[in-house]
Amino acid sequence: MKAVNHQLKIELSASEGAMLRALGLMERRGYRLQTCTLHTEIDGKKVLEIQVESDRPAGLLKRQLERLHDVLAVKVNVQTQQAAHNFGMRAPN
Amino acid sequence: MSSVNVNATPETAVNVRSGSQLLIEGLERQGVKQVFGYPGGAIMPFYDELARSGIKHYLCRHEQGAALAADGFGRTTRRAGVCIATSGPGATNLVTGIANAFMDSVPMVVITGQVANALQGTDAFQEVDIFGITLPIVKHSYIVRRAEDIPRIVEEAFHLAENGRPGPVLIDFPKDVSIAMVNEPLAPPKLKWEPPQADDASLAAAVEMLKDARRPLIFTGGGIAISDSIDAFRRFARASGIPMVTTLKGIGVMPSDDPVFLGMVGMHGRASANHAVQNCDVLMVVGARFDDRATGQLNQFAPAARVIHLDIDPAEISKLRRADVSIVGELEPALEAMTGKITVNRPWREQCIQWKKEFEWRYDAPGDGVFAPLLLKQLSELGGPEMVVTCDVGQHQMWVAQHCKFKNPLKHLSSGGLGTMGYGLPAAIGAKVADPESTVVCVSGDGSIMMNIQELATLNRYGLEVKIVLLDNSHLGLVRQWQELFFDGNYSEVELSDNPDFAVVAKAFGVDARTVDKRKDVQASLEWLLASEGPALLHVLIDSQENVWPLVPPGKANHEMMTAREIGV
Numbered sequence: 001m002k003a004v005n006h007q008l009k010i011e012l013s014a015s016e017g018a019m020l021r022a023l024g025l026m027e028r029r030g031y032r033l034q035t036c037t038l039h040t041e042i043d044g045k046k047v048l049e050i051q052v053e054s055d056r057p058a059g060l061l062k063r064q065l066e067r068l069h070d071v072l073a074v075k076v077n078v079q080t081q082q083a084a085h086n087f088g089m090r091a092p093n
Numbered sequence: 094m095s096s097v098n099v100n101a102t103p104e105t106a107v108n109v110r111s112g113s114q115l116l117i118e119g120l121e122r123q124g125v126k127q128v129f130g131y132p133g134g135a136i137m138p139f140y141d142e143l144a145r146s147g148i149k150h151y152l153c154r155h156e157q158g159a160a161l162a163a164d165g166f167g168r169t170t171r172r173a174g175v176c177i178a179t180s181g182p183g184a185t186n187l188v189t190g191i192a193n194a195f196m197d198s199v200p201m202v203v204i205t206g207q208v209a210n211a212l213q214g215t216d217a218f219q220e221v222d223i224f225g226i227t228l229p230i231v232k233h234s235y236i237v238r239r240a241e242d243i244p245r246i247v248e249e250a251f252h253l254a255e256n257g258r259p260g261p262v263l264i265d266f267p268k269d270v271s272i273a274m275v276n277e278p279l280a281p282p283k284l285k286w287e288p289p290q291a292d293d294a295s296l297a298a299a300v301e302m303l304k305d306a307r308r309p310l311i312f313t314g315g316g317i318a319i320s321d322s323i324d325a326f327r328r329f330a331r332a333s334g335i336p337m338v339t340t341l342k343g344i345g346v347m348p349s350d351d352p353v354f355l356g357m358v359g360m361h362g363r364a365s366a367n368h369a370v371q372n373c374d375v376l377m378v379v380g381a382r383f384d385d386r387a388t389g390q391l392n393q394f395a396p397a398a399r400v401i402h403l404d405i406d407p408a409e410i411s412k413l414r415r416a417d418v419s420i421v422g423e424l425e426p427a428l429e430a431m432t433g434k435i436t437v438n439r440p441w442r443e444q445c446i447q448w449k450k451e452f453e454w455r456y457d458a459p460g461d462g463v464f465a466p467l468l469l470k471q472l473s474e475l476g477g478p479e480m481v482v483t484c485d486v487g488q489h490q491m492w493v494a495q496h497c498k499f500k501n502p503l504k505h506l507s508s509g510g511l512g513t514m515g516y517g518l519p520a521a522i523g524a525k526v527a528d529p530e531s532t533v534v535c536v537s538g539d540g541s542i543m544m545n546i547q548e549l550a551t552l553n554r555y556g557l558e559v560k561i562v563l564l565d566n567s568h569l570g571l572v573r574q575w576q577e578l579f580f581d582g583n584y585s586e587v588e589l590s591d592n593p594d595f596a597v598v599a600k601a602f603g604v605d606a607r608t609v610d611k612r613k614d615v616q617a618s619l620e621w622l623l624a625s626e627g628p629a630l631l632h633v634l635i636d637s638q639e640n641v642w643p644l645v646p647p648g649k650a651n652h653e654m655m656t657a658r659e660i661g662v
Contacts, residue, residue, distance in 0.1 A: 016236055017224060024228050063408040069233040069253060 005034065006058035007051050010065060011072040014044035018070035022048060029064055030056050045072065112240035112271045113142040115278055116204070116264075119247025120148060122281070125175055127151060127166070127526050129159040133179025134219055136206030138271040151526060151555060154547040156183050158519040160190020160203070161545070165483060165523025167200045168506055171321065173254040173262075174199070174523060179206040181219030184265075185226065189513060191261045192230040196510025197342065198319055200259035202250050203231075209269035210238065224265050232260030240273040244281035256286040258406040259319060289405065291422035296430050298418045299401045302375055303435045309335050310373035310395075312358070315342030315509065316380020316404060318502035322424040326379065329428040334437040335377070336445035338366035340387045342509045343380070345499030348478075352446050359387040360645045361491040364452035367643075367651040369445050370395050377401040380424055383413040384510065393650035403427055454496065461612050463635050465489065465564050466496045468615050472534065472562060473497040475619050481506065481524050481533045485517035485541030488570040491641045493536050504531075515544025521559040522551055532560070532623065539565040539592050546598065552628035553603035560622050561604075561630040563595055566637040574640045578655070579647065599630040610634040 012018040019038060026033060031052035038048050052061070058076045065074045110118070116139060120128070127149045132140040143150055153159040156178040163174030178187050184205040194201040208217040224236050233253045235246050250262040303309050317326050323346055330337060336353040339346060347354040356363030358370055370376070376398040381387070388394040391413060402409070402416035403424055410419040420427050458464040469492050473480070482497055483506040484490040490507055499505045506524060508516040521535035542563055552559050573587040599606035605625055609618040609632070622631045643654035 016238070017228065017234065020225070021228050028229055060408070060412060063410070067258075067406065067408050 003053050003055045005051055005053050006031070006061065007049070007077040008058065008062065008065075009075045009077055010048040010050065011074075012046040012048060013070040013072055014046065015070045019046060019048060021068055022065060022071060025064055025068065026050070026052055026061065029061060030054055031061050049077075109274050109276055110278070111138065111142070112237070112243055112266075112273045112275065113139045115240060115243040115275060116247065116266065116271070117142050117146045117148065119244055119281070120175065121146065122244075123247065123251045124172070128175040128177055129153055129162040129166070129523065130177030130204075131156050131159055131179070131183060133183045133206065135180035135208055135268045136177065136183070136204075136266070136271075137179075138268065139177070139204070139206065139266065150177075151522070151551065153519065153522070154550050155545065156186035157189050157515065158522070158545050158548045158551065160187040160201075161193060161513070161516050161519035162523035162526070162548075163201050163203075164190055164194045164197075164199050164516075165506055165520030166527045167194065167259070167523070168197075168520075169481070169503060169524045169527040171255075171259075171319070171503070172200060173202045173251050175202050175204065177204045179219065180208055180223070181221045183219075184221055184223035188226060188230070189511075191227055191263070193508055193511045193513045193516065194261040195230040195232070197508065198259050198315065199261070200254040201261040202254050203261055203263045205263065205265050206271075207236070207265045207267040210267050211269065213267070224263065227263050230261070231263050234263035234265070236265045237267065237270045240270050240275045241278045243270075244278050248281040248284060252284040252286065257288065258316075289407075289422045291403070291420045291427040291430070295418055295420045296427060299377070299420060300431055300434045302399060302401060302418055303333070303335070303377065306375035307438050308373045308441045309375040309377065309435075309437060310369050310398070311335050311337040312370070312376055312378045312381055313337055313339045313343035313346045314379065314381025315340065315502060317343060317346045317424060320380065320405065320424045322380075322428060323501065325425040325428040325432075329432045332433045333435040334442055335435070336369055336437070336442060338362075338369055340381050340384065340509070341494055341507060343502060344494055344505055345502040348500050349498045352449065353442060355445060355449050357494055358651060359389060361495070361641050361643065362387075362645075362651070363495070364643055364654055364656075365445070365448035367645070367654060368448050371650065371652040373398045375399050375401065377403070378416075379403045379428070380405075382409045388413075389645045389651040390648055396650075460636075463610060463612050463615055463633055465492050465633075465635050465639065467612070468562075468564075468619070468633065469493055469496040469536070471616055472536075472619055475623060476532055476534060478504075479531065480504065481521075481528070481531050483507070483517045483520040483524060483533065483535045485535075485537045485544070486512045486514045487538045487541060488566070488574065488639070488641045489536050489538045489541075489564045491571075492564075514541040517541060518545050518548045518559070518561070521561075522548060522557055525557045525559050533558070534560045534562060534623075536562045536564065538570060539563065539567060539589055539595070540569045542595070549599060549602035549604050549628075556627055558626075559628050560625070561599075561628075562619075562622065563630060563632050564635055565592065565595065565632060566635045566639065567592060568637050570637070570639070571641065573637075574644075577640070578644070595630065595632045599632075604628045604630055606630040606632060608632040608634065
């Protein structure tokens, strides 16, 4: 499957480790980090804007991120093109 | 996380307490009566308070044993099992147990000592970044920076561990916080879980798809028992008459004698189940996640089927197999809403009944040696459906799944996702502590038992009546089987003929033991084991060449099973 770029905006709570947890999840779930900016809002909330490259769909990453306790919201900003879902992504062993 | 704080009223502090006291109070507020752990330097102030509390601590003899015992406790009670270790090696030794709970969605709260805040990041003695190490294998985690936060953190940790899709939550507890004195801790929030509910349109679409189906099949997973939806599931399944197959963790959602409960799918699944999956036209997946050991070659799994997927975790929907209809929410109300609206097509049901009859297990192995599948069938009949069976990982684990009968998946404790050798004995400790009246049997192998054999000392220390059936083929049997079949018989590091005499080992730990090697003696030996007082071990010598059948080879579809008959053994 062809790898495409996904852009996501992730709102994180101010809790310790929130950014590491979100970034670690992306790489572990098969999304390669291309760009990343972080800023902190007045209330301590952090906003992470990222671009990742993957042959897996953005929606799957969004749902994985949303189940993290310190992720407050995830928005898929732009999809350069619709990713085809790569079924059978894991090699059997 | 859909949680709301419904009570933000501050609590009036009555006296000054230490961080350790606050943590103990937090556990007591959660109703924790038993914990599993191992003390050490950084966690000593907590253990000092623990000794003064009403909480019973079970000293396991390795932190991994403590974590896996907490897993067994959590699976059995559906409440978070608690394990405790010190910083550094104590914490890293918990990692396998935490990962095990994460992979199998087991509620657990993990407390680790940590070096004082001022020492963190200086490579202090027994300092390790356990928060960082465990990030990918916890549902959530905390480093406690201020003692006044402890009541909130404990409340949240249990709330997260136990609600929604359960999982492990880590609380890393620095030593300076554990001894800090607090005047007015912040009041714990009262958290209320608001589970997601399936939407009506999806439920209606699922009902329509099942009505249209000619060959519908239900694929059950561990989520049904975890969410306490067994009764609702049975009502739905029986009213519809739809045939069922299961994952390893779903075994027991329906009694195995139900005519259309076709058994476990996958690599060592039952032929009836694998044939049904390959032929169905609608697959309704309930609390399962398309694990590769269940699906075989994924793009050939249920190739003709449209998929309805029910799960509490939206991240499981279309992760590996696209769902045509997704129902995200609590299983029980979703199943209730669908009950009585579907009736299965009779010829398909008859076909499934036929497959089940055609592929019954056979127990007429030649020779007079112990035949493990028959022994496990005898054990299951002797112990009855209320018996709790924990297993390790390997051939014996698959034989338990195939030949023991369960009426509740929570009585079959098996390391499904992580496949942790060494799980069985500590899990049995956790299950026995959780329910002292139950009969708890640990079925293990000669490879697996050595991974946590030190926990025999825990059985003896607390007089825990865990019964161990140790199936000894002097090999890492499942690896040996694969080397035989797929690596041209090039046996690499699987031979264990220099094993210790396990009966002698058990006796040295104060656990009574016997050895059996003849089929005719099995029944009496099992009767001795179950009737014996205190912990006991039955050492069973079995044929080292015995294999687990059927077997779906790697890269093959589930209907392409190898059987004993085909390869002429």
